[in-house]
Amino acid sequence: MEEKPARQARTQPTIYDVALACGVAPSTVSRAFSRPGRVNAETAERIRTVAAELGYRTNPLARALPTGKTDLLALVIADATNPFFFEIIRGAEEAASEGGYTMLVVDAQESVEAERQALNRTLPLVEGLVLATSRMSDSAIRVAAKQRPTVVLNRVVTDLPSVVTDNPRGMRRAVEHLAELGHTTLTYVAGPEASWVDGMRWRSMREAAFELDIKVRRLGPFAPTLAGGLAAAEKLRQQPSSAAIAYNDLVAIGMMRGLARMGARLPEDVSVVGFDNIFGSDFCTPPLTTVAAPLRRLGSFAVRALLDQMATRAPVLVRPALLPAQLVVRGSTTRKVRRSSAWVSASRATAGRTDPSGTA
Amino acid sequence: MEEKPARQARTQPTIYDVALACGVAPSTVSRAFSRPGRVNAETAERIRTVAAELGYRTNPLARALPTGKTDLLALVIADATNPFFFEIIRGAEEAASEGGYTMLVVDAQESVEAERQALNRTLPLVEGLVLATSRMSDSAIRVAAKQRPTVVLNRVVTDLPSVVTDNPRGMRRAVEHLAELGHTTLTYVAGPEASWVDGMRWRSMREAAFELDIKVRRLGPFAPTLAGGLAAAEKLRQQPSSAAIAYNDLVAIGMMRGLARMGARLPEDVSVVGFDNIFGSDFCTPPLTTVAAPLRRLGSFAVRALLDQMATRAPVLVRPALLPAQLVVRGSTTRKVRRSSAWVSASRATAGRTDPSGTA
C-alpha cells in the first residue's frame, strides 16, 4: 500500500534552515540577501555559502507578500498572433530583464472580455503595466493606471505616459513618396474604427495630402488582418485608385493578394504602402513599401519609461514620446501609369464617374 | 513640503474588512469564496454582496503562499520572434484560460543563459510547465520537470509527457509528393544540429526516400531563420538539386529569396518544401508547399495534458502524443524539368561531377 504523500513532498529549504545551519537569526539571513551592507561581511559570506550548499532559493511569493515586490511586469497586447507585436514583445522583454524584471505577456485575444479577465488576473501580481491594446477604452485604461504604474504603447491617453510612433511624419513621407511617383489621388484603406492609431493615420494623411495638393479618399473600416485586406481589395475594385495607403502591413498584404487574384498587376495597377514593417512585409509579392515603426525600440522604450516611473514614483513622461518612423521603399510602389485597368469590375467601369481620357 | 506617503497609499480591502462588515469570522469569508458549499447559503450570499460593495478582491499572492496555488502556468519558447510559436502560444493560452489558469510566456531568446535565468525566475511562481524550447538539454528539462509538472512540446524526452507533430508521416507525404513530380534526388536543408526535430526530420526523410527509391543528400546545418535560408541558397548553388526539403518554413522562405536573387526561377529550377505552415508561408513567392503542423492544437493539447497531469498528480501521457501533420501543396513545388540551370555557380558548373546530358 502506498504511503499517502505529505502535503508538500519535500519543500525547499527556507531562511530558517539556513539560519539554523549558520547559528544566526533568520532575520540576519534575510538581511544578508537584501541588505548585505548591514551585516558583518564575514557572517554574510558564511551565510551565502551555507545557503548555496543547502540549495536555498528565496521564495518570491513569500517575499512579495509583505513587500509587494513581485519583479513582474505585464505587457498587454491586443492579439498574440499579430506579427506587429513580435518585435515589441522582444524589445520589452529585453528591457525588463535588464531591469531585473520578468515580463508577463498578456494576450487580449482581440476580445474586450478576455482582456478584462486576463488583466484582472494579472494586475495584482505585477508591479507595472505596459498597455499595447487598441480595443481598450480610455477610461478602462485610466482605471488600470490607477492601480499600477502604467505606460501606454501606440496610442495617446491624456495625462498618461505614452510611447508612439511618429505617425504624422511617417505618413507625410509616404504621401510624398507617392506624390513623387505621379499619383494624384490616394486611397486610405482604413483599419478598425475604434483604433486610436487609425484615426491618427487618417488625419495625418489628410493633412499631408492637403499640403501637397493631393486628393484623398477613404475606404473602410476593415479588420486589421489579412482577411480585412482581402475585403478591402473587393472594395477597391469597385472604386479603383492608382495608389493606396493601408492602415497597416497586414491589411496591405491581404489587399495585394486579393488584387492579384482578381487579375490586377502589381504594382503597375495599384501602388500600395503599408505601415509597421512587420515580419513578412519583405518577402510578400511584391515586397511591400512601408512606413517602418521602430518596433523593438518601441517595446524597450516603453518598459524603460515604466521602470523610471516606478523608481521615481511619478510619471516621467509628461508628454507622449514620439519615436521616429522610416519609409522603407520596396517593390509595391511605382510610377503612375495612365491606362484604364483591366481588373476593374464591370459595374464600376460602366459607372462612368471618371473619364479614362480626362486630365482631371 | 510633501507628506511622506504611507507605505501603501490605500490598500485593498481584505478578508478582515469584509468579515467586520458582515459580523462573521474571517475564516467564514474565506470559505464563502473557496468552499461555498460549506457555509450557510444566506450568509454566503450576504458576504458576497458586502464584498462586492467594498470592492474586495482576493489577493492572489496571499492565497498562493499557504496553498501554492498561483493559477499560473509557464510556456517556455525558444524565440518569441519566430512565427512558429505564434499559434502555439494562442492555443496554449486558450486552453489555459479555459482551465482557469493564466499563461506566462517565457522567451528563451535563443540563448541558453537567458533561458536558464528566466526559467529560474518563473519556476517558483508557476504550477506547471510547457517546454517548447529546442536548445535546452534533456537533462536540464528533467531537472525542471522534477520541480513542477511538465509537458514537453515538439520533442520527445524519455519518460516525460510530450506532444509532437507526426513528422515521419508528414515527411513521408512530402517525399511522395516530390517523387510524384518526377524528382529523383532530394536535398535536405538542415536546421540546428542540436535540434531534436531536425534529427527526426532528417531520419524520416531518409527512411521515406529509401522506401520510395529516391536519393537524398543533406546540406547544413543552418540557423532556423530567414538568414539561415539565405546561407543555404548559397550552398545549394554549389551543389544544385531539382528539389529540396527544408528544416522549416523560415529556412525555406529565406532560401527561396536567396535563390531568386541569384537568378533562379522558382519553382522550375528548384522545388522547395517547408515545414510548419507558419504565418507568411502562404504569401511568400512562390507560395510555399509545406508540411503543416497543427500549431494551435499543439499548444492547446499540451496545456490540457499538463492540466490533466496536475489534476491526477501523475503523468497521463505515457507515450508521446502524435498530432497529425498535413501536406499543403502550393506553388513552390513543380514537376522536374530536365535542363541545366542557368543560375548554378560557374565553379560548380565546371566541376563536372554531373553531366548535364547524362541520364544518371
Added chain:
DNA sequence: TTGAAAGCGCTAACAG
C-alpha cells in the same frame, strides 16, 4: 551589527 517579534492576507486544521 544582531536578535526578537510582529505581521503581510489568506487557508486549513481543530474545536465548538
Added chain:
DNA sequence: CTGTTAGCGCTTTCAA
C-alpha cells in the same frame, strides 16, 4: 455550520 488558532516564508520595525 462557524469561530479560533496556527502557520505559509519573508521583511521590518524595535531593542539590545
